Amino acid sequence: xxxxxxxxxxxxxxxxxxxxxxxxxxxxxxxxxxxxxxxxxxxxxxxxxxxxxxxxxxxxxxxxxxxxxxxxxxxxxxxxxxxxxxxxxxxxxxxxxxxxxxxxxxxxxxxxxxxxxxxxxxxxxxxxxxxxxxxxxxxxxxxxxxxxxxxxxxxxxxxxxxxxxxxxxxxxxxxxxxxxxxxxxxxxxxxxxxxxxxxxxxxxxxxxxxxxxxxxxxxxxxxxxxxxxxxxxxxxxxxxxxxxxxxxxxxxxxxxxxxxxxxxxxxxxxxxxxxxxxxxxxxxxxxxxxxxxxxxxxxxxxxxxxxxxxxxxxxxxxxxxxxxxxxxxxxxxxxxxxxxxxxxxxxxxxxxxxxxxxxxxxxxxxxxxxxxxxxxxxxxxxxxxxxxxxxxxxxxxxxxxxxxxxxxxxxxxxxxxxxxxxxxxxxxxxxxxxxxxxxxxxxxxxxxxxxxxxxxxxxxxxxxxxxxxxxxxxxxxxxxxxxxxxxxxxxxxxxxxxxxxxxxxxxxxxxxxxxxxxxxxxxxxxxxxxxxxxxxxxxxxxxxxxxxxxxxxxxxxxxxxxxxxxxxxxxxxxxxxxxxxxxxxxxxxxxxxxxxxxxxxxxxxxxxxxxxxxxxxxxxxxxxxxxxxxxxxxxxxxxxxxxxxxxxx
Numbered sequence: 001x002x003x004x005x006x007x008x009x010x011x012x013x014x015x016x017x018x019x020x021x022x023x024x025x026x027x028x029x030x031x032x033x034x035x036x037x038x039x040x041x042x043x044x045x046x047x048x049x050x051x052x053x054x055x056x057x058x059x060x061x062x063x064x065x066x067x068x069x070x071x072x073x074x075x076x077x078x079x080x081x082x083x084x085x086x087x088x089x090x091x092x093x094x095x096x097x098x099x100x101x102x103x104x105x106x107x108x109x110x111x112x113x114x115x116x117x118x119x120x121x122x123x124x125x126x127x128x129x130x131x132x133x134x135x136x137x138x139x140x141x142x143x144x145x146x147x148x149x150x151x152x153x154x155x156x157x158x159x160x161x162x163x164x165x166x167x168x169x170x171x172x173x174x175x176x177x178x179x180x181x182x183x184x185x186x187x188x189x190x191x192x193x194x195x196x197x198x199x200x201x202x203x204x205x206x207x208x209x210x211x212x213x214x215x216x217x218x219x220x221x222x223x224x225x226x227x228x229x230x231x232x233x234x235x236x237x238x239x240x241x242x243x244x245x246x247x248x249x250x251x252x253x254x255x256x257x258x259x260x261x262x263x264x265x266x267x268x269x270x271x272x273x274x275x276x277x278x279x280x281x282x283x284x285x286x287x288x289x290x291x292x293x294x295x296x297x298x299x300x301x302x303x304x305x306x307x308x309x310x311x312x313x314x315x316x317x318x319x320x321x322x323x324x325x326x327x328x329x330x331x332x333x334x335x336x337x338x339x340x341x342x343x344x345x346x347x348x349x350x351x352x353x354x355x356x357x358x359x360x361x362x363x364x365x366x367x368x369x370x371x372x373x374x375x376x377x378x379x380x381x382x383x384x385x386x387x388x389x390x391x392x393x394x395x396x397x398x399x400x401x402x403x404x405x406x407x408x409x410x411x412x413x414x415x416x417x418x419x420x421x422x423x424x425x426x427x428x429x430x431x432x433x434x435x436x437x438x439x440x441x442x443x444x445x446x447x448x449x450x451x452x453x454x455x456x457x458x459x460x461x462x463x464x465x466x467x468x469x470x471x472x473x474x475x476x477x478x479x480x481x482x483x484x485x486x487x488x489x490x491x492x493x494x495x496x497x498x499x500x501x502x503x504x505x506x507x508x509x510x511x512x513x514x515x516x517x518x519x520x521x522x523x524x525x526x527x528x529x530x531x532x533x534x535x536x537x538x539x540x541x542x543x544x545x546x547x548x549x550x551x552x553x554x555x556x557x558x559x560x561x562x563x564x565x566x567x568x569x570x571x572x573x574x575x576x577x578x579x580x581x582x583x584x585x586x587x588x589x590x591x592x593x594x595x596x597x598x599x600x601x602x603x604x605x606x607x608x609x610x611x612x613x614x615x616x617x618x619x620x621x622x623x624x625x626x627x628x629x630x631x632x633x634x635x636x637x638x639x640x641x642x643x644x645x646x647x648x649x
Contacts, residue, residue, distance in 0.1 A: 008163075013047075024165065030514060066102070076115060083519070087109045114133055150522060180201065192631070271298060289558070350503075389440075434479050
């Protein structure tokens with residue numbers, strides 16, 4: 001795990017370039033505190049930057065890594081962030097083809113595979129990664145991001161050259177990168193859902209998951225091609241793998257054993273995150289069985305019993321014989337500077353302080369002495385785990401529509417009304433066109449948008465014009481991947497392409513883990529597991545209203561009975577309005593970042609309307625309405641803080 005950045009600027013390369021590259025590297029120290037490396041090529045106007053977190057090949061994995069060496073610099077140069085699994089087998093195969101390896105790093109296989117296969121090399125890479133390869137002979141720079149976007153990668157193409165980085169702050173450290181904020185992106189962040197590829201800054205883009213960017217020099221200019229190499233492709237309805245239940249169950253079990261086995265491999269100790277959900281509990285159980293020794297398990301506990309799952313996690317830890325470490329978080333922990341730090345590292349807003357909690361957990365894990373954790377993200381996305389997914393099954397699939405489970409589910413999940421579940425049904429014509437219905441997962445954010453619009457300033461609304469953010473999200477989806485698919489596949493696909501990368505893997509994953517130099521490895525998001533899961537029939541993923549049925553059955557032998565039978569419970573931190581101490585802490589952030597001066601400076605909100613809304617929130621006892629106001633306040637505070645925190649204001 002590492003940080004990468006760089007610039008390719010043939011017309012602007014100067015004596016200052018190397019010192020500017022050092023400043024870019026400084027911003028990524030948290031991603032790679034164990035060392036840094038540079039490749040400077042004045043003749044081509046190129047600087048490549050790497051900051052290292054040593055996990056594999058501790059004493060022989062420095063980067064950049066060179067290939068086809070002729071003059072000491074090489075015609076191929078690699079900087080990589082992430083892990084490539086099954087690399088030992090691939091190294092063996094490449095050696096039989098005459099390739100020699102200069103390091104013990106897993107990253108070097110990407111360079112050799114590219115040399116052998118060209119751009120088709122990506123099909124053989126397995127893992128979570130973001131990397132760049134410079135091909136001097138072809139005058140090409142290739143940027144690649146893993147299939148789900150587990151690792152971040154951003155880029156900027158402007159008059160002064162091409163820039164890239166694991167985090168935007170690396171690019172913003174260079175004076176030639178535009179800092180102009182995008183009003184459309186600000187609106188999207190206030191309603192939680194981003195358009196894939198969009199960032200807060202108008203001229204900085206995120207490389208989309210499953211894509212590569214091919215940048216070719218044409219004189220003093222660049223030609224840029226974005227190419228999709230993988231997508232979450234569900235089969236047409238009726239063309240899933242119809243197998244006996246036991247075969248599906250065994251396939252899931254075998255795929256997860258292989259994935260977890262790969263992710264346990266490192267030259268440093270590997271721990272696991274453990275919540276009260278079946279995903280992390282399954283990983284703990286399997287990891288203990290695979291390595292046949294106790295697993296270190298880290299659990300977050302909240303000071304609100306309605307949101308706390310630590311007691312269930314403890315039962316799992318005891319069953320697996322894990323060494324459990326519980327971090328208890330209180331109201332004051334989730335706000336103040338910790339809130340601001342989570343914004344700084346995430347580089348986006350968040351609706352819930354879960355991201356702050358996970359950042360504090362990553363700090364604790366590192367303090368205890370671990371650099372790597374295996375996590376459970378991705379199971380809900382691939383096996384139909386979210387309540388929103390089931391809601392659409394109950395609404396749009398005749399097989400489920402007649403069951404009483406829908407109303408029962410809403411009653412059991414009432415605490416999440418106003419956040420991940422909408423209080424009322426709402427639709428949008430763009431989603432009706434693209435998907436045939438408006439998915440339940442986006443409806444809460446549509447309602448949030450409706451509550452934000454009246455608070456916006458006239459100046460900000462004028463910048464937006466007639467822009468429709470919901471339509472932009474809907475039309476960003478590839479309709480060919482939705483047509484003819486089952487309703488469950490449609491909602492899973494639409495979530496994977498938006499919320500998984502933009503939320504779960506961002507402020508709920510890599511960005512807050514790497515804030516403290518901690519590498520997280522989500523075992524369910526191995527693409528071999530994913531491709532198998534997408535072919536499992538919907539009625540095997542969700543059966544009789546039971547989400548992730550096939551995972552439960554596959555993991556039945558390692559799960560406590562209470563967890564095996566338990567319905568999915570959204571993992572989130574208690575909202576501010578649920579506790580007087582939390583309310584007091586968010587009030588401090590409101591005073592700091594939503595002052596008259598700040599509101600006037602940013603021009604997003606009408607001050608009088610926002611102030612009135614905040615006062616109504618403080619007096620209200622409506623849980624759903626206040627939960628939505630909590631969301632708006634979290635976003636508003638973060639938006640006003642972000643530019644200052646990133647040094648871009």
